[in-house]
Amino acid sequence: MEITDALKTLGIEHTFAIQEYTLPIALDGHDLIGQARTGMGKTYGFGVPLLDRVFDSADVAEVDGTPRALVIVPTRELAVQVGDDLSRAAVNLPLKIFTFYGGTPYEEQIDALKVGVDVVVGTPGRLLDLHKRGALVLDQVAILVLDEADEMLDLGFLPDIEKILTALTHKHQTMLFSATMPSAILTLARSFLDKPVHIRAETSDASATHKNTRQVVFMAHKMDKEAITAKILQSEGRGKTIIFARTKRTAAQVAEDLAQRGFSVGSVHGDMGQPARERSLNAFRSGKIDILVATDVAARGIDVDDVTHVINFQTPDDPMTYVHRIGRTGRAGHDGIAITLVGYDEALKWTVIDSELDLGQPNPPQWFSTSPELYDALSIPDTATDRIGPPTKVLGGTPRTPRRPRK
Template sequence: MNETQDVSANHLSTQTFSNLDICEPVLKGIKETGFDYCTPIQALALPIALGGKDVAGQAQTGTGKTAAFLIATFHHLLKTEIENKPTSQLRALILAPTRELAIQIYEDAKPLNMHTGLKLGLAYGGTDYQKQREQLEAGVDVLIGTPGRIIDYFKQGVFNIKKLEVMVLDEADRMFDLGFINDIRYLFRSMSPAEERLSLMFSATLSLRVKELAYEHMASPESVVVETDRITAELVTEKAYLPSNPDKLPLLMGLLQAHAGLRCLVFINTKRMAEKIQATLNANGFENGMLSGDVPQRKRESLLKKFKSGEVNTLIATDVAARGLHISDVGLVINFDLPQDAEDYVHRIGRTARAGATGVAISLICETFGMHAADIEKYTGHKLPVERNYEDLLVKDMVIVEPPRRDKRGTRETRPDARKNSSTPKPASRVQKPKVAAIEPVKLKDPKTAAQSKPLRSRISRIGDVPAVG
């Protein structure tokens, strides 16, 4: 059975939570959070899930998917009383593709779980390994986390899922994108049979591979789809400019000045460019933060906290932050680089205009990434609205900073990856020692010997483009 609802006009449905068959402790938490009416995805999914049937749901980000599966999970667990439950036995498992999303789900669960008596647990990589392990060993009912860390603890016997009552997979399509799908299947095969648990799967898109996963590991799930007239969020105002590469940074500065006061996410494709933008904004008096894949977890959490509180108004991000983050009041998204995947465009601009709010998404179609505009327009079904006059927005007097290259670490900007090809020349540090020892200290007097040494010197200096010493 498939249920579809068009939400091109309204953010909320006419369905109230009080009219749904939700147990009192959960309903009390809903009321205390200030929720009265369901969003469309909640109105479609909750009656099915509350009845104990599996759901595969599709809706755009920021439409209330998280609250839908949390409410259904808590209600399902409270319907059944478990006596003498072993400490290691999990009752519900909620999987998310990223650390930030797992943390966000955990925070959203707290107020809804206030009166249930259920113990929540959180497990994700990058930090607090022993602390998280000790929390799980003490016993939790609902575990929220990322696949890698959860499988790590599971294989060590920290908890078991043989009698799991609820399984939730959030952002299922992103699990495929990030390469987690084998881990997901491993967990599905290790837990209770599909017929003995409630399974809920939510995704921005119910692609063929997501549907196959659902029908392989769920018990006849019902599909619920919330459709809009456009793939992109309905309340987002899209704009695009056609700057040259040298104009991109001055234009970015001008856009930030023109939208001063708005909380802004700036998306880029490479960490190197993220560092350049951050350094340039700092040099010109724009307080900002940068979120990328290799930022330490504690620093990431601290930065997101500052951004959510408004202490930092501009966040520069690679696509690690494009999915799953729920940050209210993001008024502006700037695609400094067009994404190379059209679907990522939708996820990026979906960071604004969430939960019924409005927002602006501006894309810079430049020489380097402009070729991706056609794919984006084909995927979204509409042209990007291009504004050709942007001269007045360019900041004339500004400092542009190039971040230092990390030569010693052999970053991609400074040397090829020797592991990809065994014939790749050795790095400079491995060539200099024999060159200095064999050539520089030796004073050659025999012309024949000197003549023979010149090709050797030239050959060594060409390896890895190592400059001659001396």
């Protein structure tokens, strides 16, 4: 009741398919593998039973400040998001939830563990480091969750995860959630899960992308992409928008260009410190800014349900990156638009993505920032201009060093 009341205040009263299937099994303490695409409700699929069992299950020892649940996620951004989601659902419960990730001092995290944490959320490397230091005690963990397991594999975290799993020598429940199931993840599941129930909340031939996400793809000249993006950002009905770039340098350049054109924009990329990244993400979630320029390192961590547009400023390197990027929109039943600007030097990459995902767009049209087809396809008003106001400052951007005057 405490959890459902908390969710109701958040406007969550109905389950998604993955939640409907997993909740009864997870609440009974069984190991399970949950498979569903990004944005289909996996967090509360494991979060609700986790909180309920830690708080009130007979086979879980009463909380005493030693971790009872451990949730492992691939990125800092996702750790923050999952921690926030669990905290909102547990607002009526006497549970302490804390998030651990790299890029921040150890002292605060070690102090939190000394005071007492009931539910730990964190990234593999930092959790393993804290365990090796003796700060993170795992012998009372009753519930283990591996979230976005395929992404952790892609990022090279599998050895760290195996070390953590090996440290859990006592009986416990394990839930593994992932959008895809590569062979290495299935091997991991066979090795460390006890007769897991495999739940797939979609048919085997389901599309890899959300059905309520409209995909618009066209060829764009490299020198015209920024002007095109400025026009797209003036589309009718546009809300929160994520622009993906392939490199940190391009992300910073695009954010700066849009700020100079008068847009309210933030940035998230690897050259930024964690506090700056969190400021940008929090401002985006709260609506203080409505445009976020990000590199792929943040693709899994931006878990915001009301993103209306995703713009691939640069074509992704592979099909799964494309799926993860555009999975930021069309979430939780909302409609979304995913726009991919294919540069002439990126045509081969797009051919591979289109073929593997069977998107049916092998030969995208060529559009420019002045093309009527662009305006029609994305509901851009004729009054759209190259800039919308005076220059603004990029939230999370790196301050420029003033040039020294010439002598």
